[in-house]
Amino acid sequence: MLTRLAFCLGLVLAAWPAxxxxxxxxxxxxxxxxxxxxxxxxxxxxxxxxxxxxxxDTFNAYAQHVGRGWYRREFTVPAAWSGRRVxxxxxxxxxxxxxxxxxxxxxxxxxGYTPFEFDVTDRxxxxxxxxxxxxxxxxxxxxxxxxxxxxxxxxxxVANHDVRLVWQHVRTEPDLARxxxxxxxxxxxxxxxxxxxxxxxxxxxxxxxxxxxRATVQAVVPARETxxxxxxxxxxxxxxxxxxFDHPHLYGFATTATVGGTTVHEQRTRFGIRRVEIKPDxxxxxxxxxxxxxxxRVHDHRAYGNTEPDHLVKLDVDxxxxxxxxxxxxxxxxxxxxxxxxxxxxxxxxxxxxPVWGEGDPxxxxxxxxTKQWLREMIERDYNHPSIIGWSPGxxxxxxxxxxxxxxAYARRELDPHRLHTYISFSGSRKDYTPAxxxxxxxxxxxxxxxxxxxxxxxxxxxxxWPGRPVFISEFGARQFGEQLSARIPGLDERWHSLEGLPxxxxxxxxxxxxxxxxxxxxxxxxxxxxxxxxxxxQPKEAVRDIAxxxxxxxSLRTAGDTARIQPRRADEFPAYTLRGYHLLWEWRAPDGxxxxxxxxxxxxxxxxxxxxxxxxxxxxxxxEGAVLTLVTPTGYIAHEYPGxxxxxxxxxxxxxxxxxxxxxxxxxxxxxxxxxxSQQPDDDTFTVEYGTAPGNYSARPTVAxxxxxxxxxxxxxxxxxxxxxxxxxxxxxSTWSAEVSVTPDGGLK
Numbered sequence: 001m002l003t004r005l006a007f008c009l010g011l012v013l014a015a016w017p018a019x020x021x022x023x024x025x026x027x028x029x030x031x032x033x034x035x036x037x038x039x040x041x042x043x044x045x046x047x048x049x050x051x052x053x054x055x056x057d058t059f060n061a062y063a064q065h066v067g068r069g070w071y072r073r074e075f076t077v078p079a080a081w082s083g084r085r086v087x088x089x090x091x092x093x094x095x096x097x098x099x100x101x102x103x104x105x106x107x108x109x110x111x112g113y114t115p116f117e118f119d120v121t122d123r124x125x126x127x128x129x130x131x132x133x134x135x136x137x138x139x140x141x142x143x144x145x146x147x148x149x150x151x152x153x154x155x156x157x158v159a160n161h162d163v164r165l166v167w168q169h170v171r172t173e174p175d176l177a178r179x180x181x182x183x184x185x186x187x188x189x190x191x192x193x194x195x196x197x198x199x200x201x202x203x204x205x206x207x208x209x210x211x212x213x214r215a216t217v218q219a220v221v222p223a224r225e226t227x228x229x230x231x232x233x234x235x236x237x238x239x240x241x242x243x244x245f246d247h248p249h250l251y252g253f254a255t256t257a258t259v260g261g262t263t264v265h266e267q268r269t270r271f272g273i274r275r276v277e278i279k280p281d282x283x284x285x286x287x288x289x290x291x292x293x294x295x296x297r298v299h300d301h302r303a304y305g306n307t308e309p310d311h312l313v314k315l316d317v318d319x320x321x322x323x324x325x326x327x328x329x330x331x332x333x334x335x336x337x338x339x340x341x342x343x344x345x346x347x348x349x350x351x352x353x354x355p356v357w358g359e360g361d362p363x364x365x366x367x368x369x370x371t372k373q374w375l376r377e378m379i380e381r382d383y384n385h386p387s388i389i390g391w392s393p394g395x396x397x398x399x400x401x402x403x404x405x406x407x408x409a410y411a412r413r414e415l416d417p418h419r420l421h422t423y424i425s426f427s428g429s430r431k432d433y434t435p436a437x438x439x440x441x442x443x444x445x446x447x448x449x450x451x452x453x454x455x456x457x458x459x460x461x462x463x464x465x466w467p468g469r470p471v472f473i474s475e476f477g478a479r480q481f482g483e484q485l486s487a488r489i490p491g492l493d494e495r496w497h498s499l500e501g502l503p504x505x506x507x508x509x510x511x512x513x514x515x516x517x518x519x520x521x522x523x524x525x526x527x528x529x530x531x532x533x534x535x536x537x538x539q540p541k542e543a544v545r546d547i548a549x550x551x552x553x554x555x556s557l558r559t560a561g562d563t564a565r566i567q568p569r570r571a572d573e574f575p576a577y578t579l580r581g582y583h584l585l586w587e588w589r590a591p592d593g594x595x596x597x598x599x600x601x602x603x604x605x606x607x608x609x610x611x612x613x614x615x616x617x618x619x620x621x622x623x624x625e626g627a628v629l630t631l632v633t634p635t636g637y638i639a640h641e642y643p644g645x646x647x648x649x650x651x652x653x654x655x656x657x658x659x660x661x662x663x664x665x666x667x668x669x670x671x672x673x674x675x676x677x678x679s680q681q682p683d684d685d686t687f688t689v690e691y692g693t694a695p696g697n698y699s700a701r702p703t704v705a706x707x708x709x710x711x712x713x714x715x716x717x718x719x720x721x722x723x724x725x726x727x728x729x730x731x732x733x734x735s736t737w738s739a740e741v742s743v744t745p746d747g748g749l750k
Contacts, residue, residue, distance in 0.1 A: 021263050022164070025078065027132070027155040028052055031071040035062065040133075044072055051671070052155055055094075055148040055305030058675075060704055060711055062149075071134040071151055077124050084159040085192055086124055088132065089117040091153030091337070094306070095140045100133040110370060112138075112152070113334040113355070114377035119192075142357040143332055143395075144520035144529055145298050148305040153336065161264040162193035163257060166226065168203075169383045170253050170271040171418055176287045179237030181273045183213060186230045189257070191221035197259050201229065206252040212239040235273075242286050243272030243386045245326040246580065246634050248347035250386070270344060272386025278420065278445045280468035283327075283506040285349075291506060291574035293551050294328030294348070295320050295513035296475060299336070302517060302536055302709040303668045303675045308336035309748075315538060317342050320513060321637045323533075323544065324551030324575055328509040329424060329447060329474045332357055332395050334378040343387035347635060350387055351422060351447065351474075352378060356394030364394070366402040372410055379415045390420030396449060398427060404439030420444040424474045429461045440466055445506065449475035453491060455508075456498030463504050470504045475511040480522070483515060483530040483679075487541045496550055501572045508574065510547065514538065517708075526680030526708030536708075537666035537677050552631075552640040553579055554606070559627050559642065562620055566613040566631070568606050576608040581634035586617050588624035596621035660735060662687070662725055667741040671748035673713035678725055678738070680708050685730055691723035695740065703728060717747040 031052045032044035039047060048061070056062035056069050077086060090097065094112030098105065102125065106118040124130050138149030166188040174181040183205060191197045198220055205213040217231035241249035250270050257265040277284040282291065297316055299306045313336070320328075326348060333355040335343075343350060354374040356363050363371050371393060382388055393407035394400070408421045422443040427433045429448065435441045440448075440462075446469050450458045459471050478495065481487050499505050515532040524530050533543040553575050555567040564584060569576045587598040597619045606613060617627055631640040662684075666677040676689065686705045690698035691712060704710045715721060722742050727735035 021161060021265050023078070023081065023084075023159045025075065025157040025159075027073065027075060027157060029073075031073045031151070033069060033071055035065055035067070035069050037068070037070070040070060047072070050150070052151045053091075053153050053307045055150045055152055055307060057146065057148050057150075058303060058305045058711065059713075060706055063706060065149065066147070067139055068135050068137045069149055071136065072131065074129045074131055075157060076129050077126055077157070078159075079126075081159045082126065085119065085121045085162060085164075087117045087158045087160070088120050089115065089156050089158050090134075090151070091115050091155070093134065093136050093151050093153075094138050094147065094149055096137040097151075098135045102131055110140075111374050111377065112140075112147075114374065115153075115381060116377070117158070121192075142355055142361055144518050144523075145300060145332070146305075146517040146519075146527075148300075148307075150305075152305065152307050161259075163189065163191050163197045163199055163221065163259055164265045165201075165255065165257055165267045166190050167380055167383070168253070168255050168267050168269060169380075170269060172271065172273040174240065174242060174273050174275050174286070176275060179240055181235045181240045182232060183215070183235060183271075184230065184232045185215055185253070185255075186228060187217075187219070187255070188226055188228055189219050189221050190226045191223060194223050196223055197221045199264075200258045201231070201255055202258070203231070203253060203255040205233075205235070206254070207239065207241065207249075212251070240273060243274040243347075244286060245292075245347035245349060248272065248345060248386075248635065250344060253384075269384045270341075271384050272344065274386055276349075276389045276420065278470060280470070281503060282470050283445070283472070288578060290577040292327035292349075292577065293507050293575050294325040294509040295323075295330070296328060296509055296511045297330050297513040298516035299331055299333070299339075300514065300516035300536075302677060303670060303711075308339055310338055313339045313342050316513065317346055317348065318637070319534065319538070321346055321348065321633075321635070323547050324553065324639070325513075326575070327472070327507055329353060329392065334374075334382070337381070340382060340385045340387060344385055348387055349389045351390040351392050351420070351424075352382060352388050353392040353395060353424065354378060356397065358396050359398040361394070361397065364397055364400050364403045366406040367410070368403065368407075371403075371407060375407065375411050376415060379411065383416065388419070390422055390444070391416065392421075392423045392447070395424040396426045397423070400427075401437055401439050405442050408439070408442045422447050424449060426450075428465065429458045435465055438465075440469070443469075445469065446471040447474040449473070449511075450495075451475070451477055451479070451511075453478075453495065454498050455495055456502055459499060459502050459505055463502075470506050472506040473499065473508040476508040477511040477531060480524070480530045481543070483524055483526070483528060483535055485535065485539060485541050487530070488543045488546060489533075492543075492546055492550070500574070503572070505574065524680070524708075525682045525684065526678075528708060535665065537668065539666065548641075551575065553577065554631065554640055557629055557631055557640050557642045559617070559629060562617050564615040564617055564627070564629055564642075566603075566606065566615065568610050568612070569608050571608040573608070578608070579603065579606040582606070582639070583632045584615055585630040585632060586627045588617075588620050588627055590621075590623050591625045596624050598627075661738045662727055662735065664723075664725055664738050664741050667723065667743035669743055669746040670711065670713070671745065672717055673711055673715045673745055674721065674723070674743040675709055675711045676723060676725060676741070677709045681727070681729075683729060684727055686728040687725055688728050688734070689723060689725050690737070691721050693719060693721060695722050695742075698722070698724075715745050717745045720744045 032047040033050040034047045109116040141147035171184040203215045215231045215233040219229040254268045329351045426449045512531040518529045588596045629642040663679040668675045692698040725738045
């Protein structure tokens with residue numbers, strides 16, 4: 001399935017921000033691993049070996065492990081780091097982590113999605129190997145998504161001078177009338193030295209490698225303290241390019257910190273200039289009222305867990321953009337940095353959230369220090385992302401008035417008073433919840449989930465209780481609708497059209513983009529929740545066709561002879577926004593489908609509610625039967641196709657007979673192995689896999705008790721393997737074998 005035009009490839013994902021006068025030693029790679037506390041005093045040669053970043057649940061031996069897992073590895077501090085402060089930095093560990101260095105505990109961290117670090121300057125050995133041990137515990141879990149355990153993000157040893165920039169936050173305020181923009185920069189400067197430090201900070205903003213603005217400020221930081229300092233500067237109109245979901249212009253910003261003329265630290269980041277406003281009649285981006293659509297994407301893949309490798313991030317974001325995803329609450333937890341980078345680059349707006357979920361969540365306590373920590377760590381790390389337009393302290397809570405009130409007040413007061421603050425409700429439309437007892441009253445905009453047959457009725461109820469407060473349907477759906485590729489969302493059109501014409505609707509976000517692993521009640525036998533328009537392996541279901549139609553930015557696109565006719569959306573439909581910088585492509589096709597020629601034309605601005613646009617189609621060959629039309633966004637994504645694209649296979653995934661051969665849904669290459677995803681009957685308990693290096697010639701036959709997927713490892717990268725699978729149900733004869741599949745382990749370089 002086409003997701004983007006070939007000539008418009010994605011930008012390379014950004015690495016960790018560059019830091020001059022700072023050095024990093026990556027600790028990614030193989031770590032010793034065990035789930036047996038009795039092995040802690042034994043040589044690591046007796047332990048297993050797992051990759052970092054990684055999740056232990058992606059390995060067969062630990063696929064169902066809930067509890068503690070210990071990681072261990074050695075490192076040596078580079079000799080050149082003499083005199084430097086050294087920190088051990090973790091991007092994320094799920095969920096609770098305790099860390100030891102050379103047998104001494106450094107401390108604990110709670111929260112599975114945000115970074116933390118320890119100053120180990122006085123604890124590392126400078127002239128001998130050091131041993132770091134991490135205990136990760138995934139016992140804590142909220143929500144229906146899988147609690148993938150382990151060290152899920154990168155780990156590094158970091159060397160700095162005594163003075164460093166802890167963070168730099170960049171905020172923008174565009175003047176839409178004048179075209180200028182004010183840029184505000186705040187720094188947190190740390191001095192671990194024994195004397196006060198006079199720190200000079202010099203920042204430069206760049207666009208397309210050209211310096212467009214500068215700022216300087218000085219700070220006096222007492223010994224062993226931190227100080228916040230601010231500065232600002234103005235960008236002239238000629239240097240301002242607004243960030244928009246169709247025009248995601250990004251700026252760079254680099255700051256150099258010097259003490260006594262010596263550079264001690266440098267940080268680089270990116271930012272976008274945009275204005276987001278909530279008014280009584282809707283959502284405004286850069287002064288334009290827009291109605292948008294999106295998806296909820298669960299950070300989940302059976303082969304990669306929640307580690308978010310670059311290729312999966314790019315695939316998923318490109319697919320969401322292909323199908324109109326521009327505004328969403330993407331996930332119930334902080335997103336990975338590389339995902340946020342790509343959302344910035346491709347133009348997706350999100351509300352970022354901490355994982356507080358559902359009735360009875362033990363964290364729903366007013367002024368809870370734990371959830372304050374999660375908010376602080378998320379906001380401090382992710383502040384500069386233009387893709388993030390707001391923050392949320394939780395999802396679908398009850399008995400939560402004081403909790404949400406206190407969290408929103410804390411975030412506004414101490415962390416970010418300039419973005420939107422909201423939370424995701426499913427209580428506001430209930431009879432017993434009113435402005436006096438529901439914390440929607442503290443939200444800048446209403447975000448409300450709806451799974452009933454008439455979400456429009458939900459919006460009307462909310463409008464009566466909170467007049468003048470626009471609504472975004474943050475989760476929109478019906479029920480799990482099956483993992484088969486032929487599956488469609490029941491009642492989708494009726495639910496969708498119930499929202500059209502309602503003036504207070506900002507837009508909707510589908511639950512979900514992808515199926516995801518789960519053992520929550522009501523999950524499929526193969527340990528998955530089948531809400532997605534793409535399956536676990538990112539194969540499209542038939543539902544994709546319906547979403548492509550409903551999410552299109554135009555009402556219709558048709559041909560009539562040698563012309564194309566574009567019918568814009570009405571202003572009360574969604575999505576509804578002005579199309580700027582779009583192109584129309586056409587290909588003249590012969591009766592056998594062969595392309596005989598075509599063309600492309602830049603379209604004028606197309607506003608919601610405007611008259612239909614007619615475009616002449618030139619270059620028709622005599623043998624052409626008709627034209628295929630493609631509407632293309634300024635960032636190169638397909639926005640609409642005529643006559644339309646194909647959906648998924650119509651073959652059923654689950655066979656009708658109880659003990660028929662399983663279907664191998666997907667064979668995914670891994671580093672030194674592969675993973676098979678397969679159909680699962682409710683009473684399946686074990687499967688046998690056969691595989692080898694020639695078709696029909698199998699040299700290994702392991703039996704596994706795995707639900708929905710199994711990994712085969714210790715294979716040769718670059719060599720093709722052939723595999724088949726059968727059921728081994730207890731008390732019954734084995735099934736017949738599945739169809740054979742082939743797969744080539746790729747070294748994790750997909």
